[in-house]
Amino acid sequence: xxxxxxxxxxxxxxxxxxxxxxxxxxxxxxxxxxxxxxxxxxxxxxxxxxxxxxxxxxxxxxxxxxxxxxxxxxxxxxxxxxxxxxxxxxxxxxxxxxxxxxxxxxxxxxxxxxxxxxxxxxxxxxxxxxxxxxxxxxxxxxxxxxxxxxxxxxxxxxxxxxxxxxxxxxxxxxxxxxxxxxxxxxxxxxxxxxxxxxxxxxxxxxxxxxxxxxxxxxxxxxxxxxxxxxxxxxxxxxxxxxxxxxxxxxxxxxxxxxxxxxxxxxxxxxxxxxxxxxxxxxxxxxxxxxxxxxxxxxxxxxxxxxxxxxxxxxxxxxxxxxxxxxxxxxxxxxxxxxxxxxxxxxxxxxxxxxxxxxxxxxxxxxxxxxxxxxxxxxxxxxxxxxxxxxxxxxxxxxxxxxxxxxxxxxxxxxxxxxxxxxxxxxxxxxxxxxxxxxxxxxxxxx
Ligand SMILES: Cc1ncc(COP(=O)(O)O)c(C=O)c1O
Numbered sequence: 001x002x003x004x005x006x007x008x009x010x011x012x013x014x015x016x017x018x019x020x021x022x023x024x025x026x027x028x029x030x031x032x033x034x035x036x037x038x039x040x041x042x043x044x045x046x047x048x049x050x051x052x053x054x055x056x057x058x059x060x061x062x063x064x065x066x067x068x069x070x071x072x073x074x075x076x077x078x079x080x081x082x083x084x085x086x087x088x089x090x091x092x093x094x095x096x097x098x099x100x101x102x103x104x105x106x107x108x109x110x111x112x113x114x115x116x117x118x119x120x121x122x123x124x125x126x127x128x129x130x131x132x133x134x135x136x137x138x139x140x141x142x143x144x145x146x147x148x149x150x151x152x153x154x155x156x157x158x159x160x161x162x163x164x165x166x167x168x169x170x171x172x173x174x175x176x177x178x179x180x181x182x183x184x185x186x187x188x189x190x191x192x193x194x195x196x197x198x199x200x201x202x203x204x205x206x207x208x209x210x211x212x213x214x215x216x217x218x219x220x221x222x223x224x225x226x227x228x229x230x231x232x233x234x235x236x237x238x239x240x241x242x243x244x245x246x247x248x249x250x251x252x253x254x255x256x257x258x259x260x261x262x263x264x265x266x267x268x269x270x271x272x273x274x275x276x277x278x279x280x281x282x283x284x285x286x287x288x289x290x291x292x293x294x295x296x297x298x299x300x301x302x303x304x305x306x307x308x309x310x311x312x313x314x315x316x317x318x319x320x321x322x323x324x325x326x327x328x329x330x331x332x333x334x335x336x337x338x339x340x341x342x343x344x345x346x347x348x349x350x351x352x353x354x355x356x357x358x359x360x361x362x363x364x365x366x367x368x369x370x371x372x373x374x375x376x377x378x379x380x381x382x383x384x385x386x387x388x389x390x391x392x393x394x395x396x397x398x399x400x401x402x403x404x405x406x407x408x409x410x411x412x413x414x415x416x417x418x419x420x421x422x423x424x425x426x427x428x429x430x431x432x433x434x435x436x437x438x439x440x441x442x443x444x445x446x
Pocket of ligand 1: 069124125126127129149150151152153217246247248249250273274
């Protein structure tokens with residue numbers, strides 16, 4: 001590993017060091033830790049973001065493909081959403097009594113999301129997942145939850161780590177352990193691997209009449225098999241459990257009503273957050289009246305769930321997506337994006353290609369001449385960052401991204417793959433200037 005003599009990101013590095021003294025783990029979101037990127041090269045602190053770009057605290061400009069881990073869908077600082085929020089701030093950011101916006105957004109969600117007849121709000125995705133689990137347990141009178149995917153930081157979900165073997169690298173993040181989570185919860189949340197119906201059936205059989213819900217991310221980076229999701233719905237029903245789609249990340253991108261709408265498979269409940277409000281805190285749990293109505297008698301209550309900012313932002317985001325025919329936009333943009341990046345990959349005799357859906361493409365690596373894949377990823381993240389492209393090689397396009405942004409990314413990828421090719425054919429370690437970046441977190445889903 002070479003040392004960085006004159007860093008372009010010295011202010012970021014100074015702040016990060018300071019943060020380490022004041023904030024355990026440096027950041028609030030693990031995906032924002034610099035160890036997830038090429039530490040020492042990628043920016044760590046920003047001062048401004050607009051459209052498809054941000055400026056870091058050292059004054060460098062970046063094309064952003066991370067987009068606040070996909071919370072941004074229209075582009076940073078979208079003027080229509082910001083305008084709605086600013087107006088709302090002037091009217092009052094939170095009232096003493098309730099805001100009619102709660103009903104306006106609920107009506108929009110019911111109109112667009114097939115599984116929505118009633119709605120509850122939160123401020124984040126993990127919180128919404130916990131709320132959905134509370135309702136499912138309350139309605140069924142059963143305790144266990146079978147799940148696939150990532151569903152947040154709360155005890156109900158993280159307790160599943162007690163069932164995994166850390167040596168198999170099954171924890172969501174390398175180096176993050178289930179410390180502080182009550183051991184008594186072990187066995188109450190049981191993971192199944194995405195796509196493995198036999199495993200799901202086995203778990204449900206082994207826990208007969210104990211499972212309140214099956215929760216899964218219906219889609220991550222690749223299109224799901226429709227029959228697979230149908231079969232899950234069938235098995236879940238047979239076991240008198242509630243089917244919950246976690247659409248915190250998938251929601252809004254392929255369709256405003258989520259993957260469920262695009263594939264015409266309606267779960268009993270669903271969870272949304274992130275992109276639904278283009279960067280203002282907001283989450284929602286939706287479901288059938290039969291399942292949601294009993295929540296009235298459950299203790300589900302929090303002061304800031306009733307603020308007006310996330311509501312105003314969500315309403316404005318949905319209106320913008322509708323007005324600009326977002327579903328077609330993402331399909332077309334992602335198709336061009338993948339084509340252009342794959343043209344670059346094809347110029348090289350490397351096992352690299354651009355895979356995934358049009359709304360969430362990613363760079364996939366095959367054999368890197370026997371070299372460590374993590375090293376290869378780190379090298380590419382590093383080289384892209386040097387060329388002003390901030391990415392962990394998963395891409396979250398927003399409606400502010402342009403064809404020029406694709407061209408810039410393809411050109412940076414071309415230069416990056418040239419370096420990768422050279423590294424593979426010589427002393428690889430000498431090309432990686434930073435510690436090896438951590439994998440994005442594992443989520444028991446492909
Ligand atoms: C599918 C899914 N569920 C839940 C969460 C947790 O959301 P939040 O980080 O807002 O708590 C995430 C976040 O990445 C997610 O992708």
